[in-house]
Amino acid sequence: MTEPLLTIDDLAVSYRARRERRTALEGLSLELGRGEVLALVGESGSGKSTTAQSIVGLLPEGGRIDRGSIALRLAGGPIDLARLEGRALEDIRGRRVALVPQDPGTSLNPVQTIGASVAAPLRIHRWGRPEAIRRRVVELLDRVGLDDPERRARQHPHELSGGMRQRALIAAAIALEPELIIADEPTSALDVTVQRRILDLLDDLRGELGSSVLLITHDLAVAAERADAIAVLRGGRLEEAGPTRAVLEQPASRYTATLLADAPALADESPRAPRPPAEPFVVVERLAHEYGRGADAHRAVDDVGFGIERGTTHALVGESGSGKTTIGRAVAGFHAPSAGGIRIGDRDVVAARRDRSLRRVVQLVSQNPFASLDPRRTVAQSIGEPLQNLGAPDGRRLDRRELASRVSAAIAHVALPPDAGDRLPRELSGGQRQRVAIARALIIEPAVVVLDEAVSALDVTVQAQILALLERLQGELGLTYLFITHDLAVVRRIADTVTVLRQGRAVETGTAEQVLLRPRHGYTRALLDAVPSPDWLRTSSAAGIDPTPLEVA
């Protein structure tokens, strides 16, 4: 057994926060072997990114390594990255340790060509003459699978898709064949099918260069599929670490077990069983929507139709640009479609779009729990607003006392702490804010709720709690949900019926069981295949205990 490439020993990092120092990492110890992939898993605030930043010496202002060591064992002997400064650190960064950043949308300089961005590490480390660098850049772009690399090198970031940009960033990271590649949520901003290809590329490159990869991810399924070893972080401490399979099959800590149970992609559950067909309550017919006019017109939604029965959940699934949000917003009455009809019960949503009483019937919960609450209004004010505007569900105007009592009932209903009412949104966590948004949507007792990626921005445990909450409320209040998501694993958890969208067209509609277990369309199958899941999980269930949709997919 050779020595590991990277050994982190008792690392502690803290940030300056107003007066005191807040601990971000407390006594973290990790090992990463040569040529291995170590996945660093944890929820937001667990210290994953701080670990990565400490290794490359890029802690944000106010951050400080309090103690511990980060030993990188190179050919010339080990180096302690925690003590390295200035030139010595710059010499390591990019050459020995490279970073693949999280968001390909913002990590490339928009006024530089792709070629210039990829050439940057080569130039900084004086790799060769300009002519040689140019050739190397084209070679690298070709290696990461960009078509027509000569032309790509001359293009600017806005001319490339998200997946292509991430490939360019990977090309820059591997330019100097570093011993260690740190990939910080490399695919979180990408669609699942693109995510799979990017992860495949990282795997290939690792095999070719013999580099080690530190893969930072919030997605246990990605870690399970790609990593040799997993380290679970929680609140800046190491919960547990070990070989992937051991950690996932026999988690030593209860926290890991919770994470596993909450990760929808790893859960061994079947889709909801189909119900006997009934009259649909929400009907969307031949819906079409165009953005722009004339020659610039872009057809975002093209002839989509589906029905939702009362008290059930219909999922709209698709990747970015599939038109799912456009449909959801049209159903909630936020904009008029170019063509087609939407009915809820006997109401024509398109015609009654500007009618305030429509708000009693359908409510929208939007994707971003951080943006959908007014930062200056307290939780109670936000939740009570629909009642103030529209009166009680039966149309009566409410006096102050009744308003307050209904708001506190709503706060209790979504399982927020009772004193949450007086707080401002910034004092709440992401999951709590989304609970507030749900409480605000439900206080008027609508029949239909459109949930636009309502759990996508949340950590898995919080996501599981919100999904459970939505299921409970559906049972109690008989709500009908239109659930918009890119995540098929979530669909399996919550949906009765599914429509799969691709570039504005419905490629497949059916019950969750049929679409997820027996997909008819190639695109649905591709989406299902792209959901990350480790081979051994697939084979173990294929061995015949409990058939999962993943196995069929």
Add this chain to the structure above:
Amino acid sequence: MSAVIGALPSPRVGRARPRPRATLVLAIGILAIALAWAFVPGLFTAHDPLAGVAAEALQPPSPAHPFGTDATGRDLLARVVFGAGNSLAGAALAVLVGLIAGTAIGVLAGSSGGFVEEALMRVVDVLLAIPGLLLALSVIVLLGFGVTNAAIAVGITSIAVFARLARSQVVRVRRTDYVEAAFGSGGTFLAVLRRHVLPNSLGAVVALAALQFGSAILQISTLGFLGYGAPPPIPEWGLLIAESRDYVATAWWLTTLPGLVVAAVVLAANRIAAAIRESSA
């Protein structure tokens, strides 16, 4: 948390920053003194700002006359102290005119959109196209001379700036998810405007008001200097400097000391404006 790694290239750790609070305290102190001069000038000087003692004309600063005396033997400090009332009241009125009219135009334009917005903002463009001083002088010619009219004229020149800022803030807030959510909660246009759009967009406008207060003092002083403001012998800061310009070579204190007072008050107002902007951002 994990989003910051690409955005924060600074590898430096724990950089010490200067204390910004000290300058803010100083600015508030300067403005407080100027306001005290305006309200109770008698507490700060024993001299009469209007009556001079001919024997004491053009004396340099001394313990008896800290700012010296002018050509007719009036105590300069007394004139500066008594002038604060005119200058600050004029600046306040000017800011109020600009703030109220400009914000009303901007909020109306930003919240209604369409033709109304286009029409209002083109009027604002026209206002912006005319040099401020020329516009102020034209307004004074229409309204007549005097402290109040000079202040109104200065206020009118700042309407365009307020209108543009208010409109941009309203447009920004209107596009946020929470405003959409408020409409989704059944809010009427006016209710959403009152509850969400105005509170979230007026912070920057208030900061601009503090900034404009400083520049209004300057503009009113300019008008006073040109002879369009307060008529002599009323003490007003711009007029004080204007009256003394014949003595620049022989009696430096007559222009320099009131000039320094104006500069200090304007800078203090700017510093406070910066603090308001920071805290509302």
